[in-house]
Amino acid sequence: MAITLYSLCGVDETRPFSPHCWKVVMALRHKGLDFEERPLAFTAIPAVEEGVSRTVPILRDDQHLVSDSFAIALYLEDAYPEAPSLFRGEGGRAAARLVEGYAQQIVHPAITRIALPDIHAMLAPVDQDYFRKSREQRLGRTLEDFAADRETAIAAWPAHLQPLRHMLAHQPFIGGDTPLFADYIVFGALQWLRITTGSIHLASDDPVSIWFGHLLDLHDQAARQIA
């Protein structure tokens, strides 16, 4: 009755890079659950589990099939209540949605401006076609435009993490003394940046770098092994 996580990769299956899938990987490890990760190329996603979702993560746990990272976290919290909590109460569960809003509306766009050409370069030709068309349509700019502005985007990047630094002046994790799913939400974004571009583009003594390092160290440095 093993758990299967369908995640996202480019040509190299050993380097899954999706921020949303990394949230789920961290959540599964947090819960102490065994799972098999099956990284898929973009265009391979509709071929698994009878095309249940056009995006990953998709989680299969015995007869349960769940897609969307937040829905998966809620599923795991309810299905495995004895394992360490991902939210530590109703207030934490609710506030995680605003953390997701911060990550997806502020952090992700800033990363996209840096990493889009790098992501494209990781993909097989058929996925490059899909990626270029879908992203250029969504963003209204060509990949080459993004590449030309890369240095400007890297210079602007640290300022978008000010909310995180404010929090880190008071406590070590968004979850308080220990990390919770809210930490993994933002971690997923930085891990995406790290794997696709080779760096999180922050000074090593930045409090955000130190926080990120603590999360890479969890579970025998499992997340650090992939780079």
Added chain:
Amino acid sequence: MAITLYSLCGVDETRPFSPHCWKVVMALRHKGLDFEERPLAFTAIPAVEEGVSRTVPILRDDQHLVSDSFAIALYLEDAYPEAPSLFRGEGGRAAARLVEGYAQQIVHPAITRIALPDIHAMLAPVDQDYFRKSREQRLGRTLEDFAADRETAIAAWPAHLQPLRHMLAHQPFIGGDTPLFADYIVFGALQWLRITTGSIHLASDDPVSIWFGHLLDLHDQAARQIA
């Protein structure tokens, strides 16, 4: 054994406007506690409670004296555990610090760019001198520079609330089904903008406007009375 809240006002004592004090007003009402609010001008703050703090809010509850809005919320939660919770658990308490980071690092600077000259206009001359000097030094620009860029700042304002709109697509409050202190943290910022400029500068059908309206409606529309 009444509770006294020292807050902030300009010439008109009936229009306290500090975002941090509004958080505490909402927290006190959430807890169902009676309190007396004493709005102070900027330069009057060092004269109360033996100069315990150069900033408000300052809360006196019998022998307890607490300053800083987050510290006051933590104090109220621990001192009045039987009253409705401000955090709903440890995860909510911890995540509220990231919400504070979002409010102070992203929302507050955007409001400052709109409201600074309006705040100045509300103050008595002695407080205007203090306000101009301290703010121009902190921000590196004159009040007149801010006033000249006001329309640009108003146009840029709605985008800073995207994290809130993302959350509101899933649930009615940051606290989930009902508001918690995390909601009051962001509410305080918008109430500050509303009282100082006369508007929150958002379309009435913006989900953020609707959420803000629900919070103004709480406690017999007490927060709506002040405008």
